[in-house]
Amino acid sequence: MIPAKFDYVRPSSVEEAVTALRDAGEDAKILAGGQSLLPVLRLRLAAPSVIIDLGGIADLRRISEDGDRIAIGAMAPHHDVMRDDLVKQHVTLLSQATATVADPQVRHRGTLGGALAHADPAGDLGAVALALDAEFVIAGASGTRTVGASEFFVDYFTTAIGEGEILTQVRFPKYTGWTSHYEKFNRTAQAWSMCAVAVALRLDGGSIAEARVGLTNMGTTPIRASGVEAALVGQQASADAARAAAEHATEGTAAPSDADAAADYREHLARVLTGRAVLAAAG
Ligand SMILES: Cc1cc2nc3c(=O)[nH]c(=O)nc-3n(C[C@H](O)[C@H](O)[C@H](O)COP(=O)(O)OP(=O)(O)OC[C@H]3O[C@@H](n4cnc5c(N)ncnc54)[C@H](O)[C@@H]3O)c2cc1C
Numbered sequence: 001m002i003p004a005k006f007d008y009v010r011p012s013s014v015e016e017a018v019t020a021l022r023d024a025g026e027d028a029k030i031l032a033g034g035q036s037l038l039p040v041l042r043l044r045l046a047a048p049s050v051i052i053d054l055g056g057i058a059d060l061r062r063i064s065e066d067g068d069r070i071a072i073g074a075m076a077p078h079h080d081v082m083r084d085d086l087v088k089q090h091v092t093l094l095s096q097a098t099a100t101v102a103d104p105q106v107r108h109r110g111t112l113g114g115a116l117a118h119a120d121p122a123g124d125l126g127a128v129a130l131a132l133d134a135e136f137v138i139a140g141a142s143g144t145r146t147v148g149a150s151e152f153f154v155d156y157f158t159t160a161i162g163e164g165e166i167l168t169q170v171r172f173p174k175y176t177g178w179t180s181h182y183e184k185f186n187r188t189a190q191a192w193s194m195c196a197v198a199v200a201l202r203l204d205g206g207s208i209a210e211a212r213v214g215l216t217n218m219g220t221t222p223i224r225a226s227g228v229e230a231a232l233v234g235q236q237a238s239a240d241a242a243r244a245a246a247e248h249a250t251e252g253t254a255a256p257s258d259a260d261a262a263a264d265y266r267e268h269l270a271r272v273l274t275g276r277a278v279l280a281a282a283g
Contacts, residue, residue, distance in 0.1 A: 001042050001043060001044060002042070003038075003041035003042055003044070003047070004041070004044060004047035006041075006047075006048055006049055006050060006051050007024075007049060007050045007051070008050075008051050008053065009024075009050060009051070009052045009053065010052075010053045010055065010056045011052065011053075011054075011056060011057065012056045012057060013057060013059075014057060014059070014060070014139050014166065014168055017030075017052055017054060017057065017139075017166055018139055018140060018141055018164070018165075018166060019141075020050070020052050021052055021164050021165075021166065022141050022164050024049070024050035024052070026163055027048055027049045027050065028048055028049070028050040028051070028052055029046065029048035029050070029051055029052070030051075030052050030054060030117075030166060031051050031052065031053040031054065031055070032054055032055075032074070032075060032110075032111045032113055032114030032117070033077065033109040033110040033111045033114050034109060035102075035106050035109055035110040035114070036110075036114065036115075036118045036120070037114075054074070054075050054166070055075065057075065059073060060073040060074050060075035060076075060113070060168060060169075061073050061075045061076050061077070061080070062076070063076055063080065063081065063084045063086060063087060064086070065086055065090075066171070068173060068174055069135075069171045069172060069173055069174065070086050070087060070090050070091050070171070070172045070174060071169050071170075071171045072087070072112055072169065072170050072171070072172070073113070073168070073169055074111065074112065074113020074114070074116075074117075074166075074167045074168050074169060074170065075111050075113060075114075076111060076112050076113070077107065077108055077109065077110065077111050077112075078098050078101050078102075078106070078107035078108075078110050078111070078112065078115070079104070079107045079108045081094065081095065081098045081112050082095050082098040082099050082107065083095075089176065090172070090174040090175060090176050091132065091172045091174070091175060092175070092178070092179075092180045092200075093128050093131070093132060093175070093178075093180035093181075093182060093198055093199075093200045093212075094125070094128050094129075094132070094172060096180060096181065096182045097124045097125060097127075097128045097182040097184075097196075097198055098112075098124070098125065100124055100182060100184045100193075100196075101115070101124050101125070102190055103190045112125065112170055113167045113168075113169075113170065116129060116136070116152075116159070116167065116170060117159060117161055117167050118157065119153055119154075119156075119157050119158060119159045119221070120157060120192075121156060121157075121216070121217050121219065121220055121221060121222070121256075122192040122193050122194075122216065122217045123192070123193075123216070124182070124184065124192075124193055124196060124216055126153055126214075126216065126221070126222035127196065127197075127198045127214030127215055127216040127222040127223070128182070128198045128214060129149045129152070129170065129172075129214075129222070130149045130150065130153065130214045130222045130223070130224050131198050131199075131200060131212040131213055131214030131224060132149075132172055132173065132175065132200065132212055132214075133148065133149055133150075133173060133212075134148075134149045134170050134171060134172045134173075135147070135148055135149070135170070135171040136148075136149070136152045136159075136160070136161075136167060136169075136170055136171075137167070137168050137169040137170070137171065138160070138161055138162075138165050138166065138167055138168065139165065139166050139168045140162065140164050140165040140166070141164055144168070146171075147160045150224070153221035153222055154221070155220050155221060156220040156221070175200055175202075175212075177202070178200045178201060178202050178210075179200070179201050179203060179281045179282065179283060180198075180199060180200040180201070180281050181199050181277045181278075181280035181281040182196065182197070182198050182199075182277070183196060183197045183199075183273045183274075183276050183277035183280065184196040184216070184273075185269050185273055187260060192217075193216045193217050194217065194260050194261050194266065194269065195215070195216065195217050195218060195255075195261070195266045195269040195270055195273060196215070196216035196217065196273065197213065197214070197215055197216070197225075197249070197270065197273040197274045197276075197277040198212075198213065198214040198215075198216070198277070199211070199212070199213050199274070199277040199278050199280075199281040200212040200213075200281065201232070201237070201278070201281045201282060203237060203282065206236050206237055207234065207235060207236050207237065208232045208233055208234065208235050208236075208237055208241070208282070209233070210233060211228070211229040211232040211233055211278075212229065213225040213228045213229050213232075213274065213277075213278075215249070215253065215270060217255075217256070217266070218250070218253040218254070218255050218266060218267075218270055219253050219254040219255065219256075220254070220256075223252060223253055225248065225249055225251070225252075225274065226251075226252070227248030227249075227251040227252070228245045228246065228248045228249055228251075228274055228278075230248075231244060231245035231247075231248050232245045232278065237282035237283075239275075239279060241278075242274075242275045242278040242279045242282070243275050245274070245275075245278060246271045246272070246274040246275035246278065247271065249267075249270040249271045249273075249274040250267045250270050250271065253267070253270065255267055255270070
């Protein structure tokens with residue numbers, strides 16, 4: 001179907017975009033890569049009167065080093081994030097998970113900010129942002145604010161981005177020297193996650209000194225697997241430790257039942273994939 005009629009605005013700065021958003025009122029929609037928004041418009045599930053395209057704001061595509069953080073512009077396409085040397089070196093888990101998103105076409109158009117703002121619980125990047133304690137920089141008419149990942153994901157397709165606000169940057173602490181793995185289970189290649197597990201470990205000799213674990217599609221938001229993390233820390237990096245920790249994978253989850261999988265099957269997957277991801281991250 002063809003989308004309903006809308007006005008199109010292409011600002012060249014964040015300030016212009018915020019002003020355009022304010023002027024357009026609650027009936028405006030931000031366009032990033034369009035990989036989720038355009039299908040929604042074409043199916044007429046939404047009919048905004050104004051589309052504000054962030055594609056003309058070059059600054060929002062930048063990936064840079066900022067002290068102990070890697071700062072990624074909201075409009076950085078998945079392809080750039082996946083291949084960026086700073087990301088590969090300091091936030092390896094993000095690079096690994098981004099490589100599993102969809103196919104090359106979608107990865108060239110879709111953006112990190114768009115995916116996180118969309119907050120689909122089956123999306124692969126929310127669990128990574130949550131496990132790695134990313135910070136979200138959000139711009140609005142009254143300035144800029146920063147929200148931690150634990151407050152950013154509010155509910156099903158709902159984030160802390162308020163009306164009239166734009167996500168401009170996602171900042172990841174550096175995890176230099178950590179090992180990591182993203183274990184994704186999907187029905188067909190290039191499809192969304194039925195369930196997936198993001199793991200980053202700091203190994204000290206043969207033991208696990210620190211662990212970060214996030215779950216995809218095990219609730220209405222990405223979920224931090226704190227029980228798994230606690231069970232791993234201080235353990236030797238072994239198959240037994242991975243198996244024991246994986247038993248905690250469903251704590252605090254509320255797995256959905258849908259056409260892809262029943263909740264109890266997803267819970268089984270969460271345990272199995274957690275064990276695999278920990279072992280792969282531990283090498
Ligand atoms: C065939 C297909 C397969 C896919 N498979 C996967 C997959 O396996 N894993 C996965 O994680 N994702 C997958 N995706 C989604 C992909 O990751 C997209 O990047 C993501 O859905 C949206 O990113 P986008 O940049 O295209 O955002 P858009 O579609 O442009 O926007 C999405 C939503 O976020 C809002 N928004 C966008 N940017 C901002 C911003 N800066 N500030 C505030 N609001 C904003 C928009 O208004 C809109 O509501 C798939 C998509 C397709 C089409």
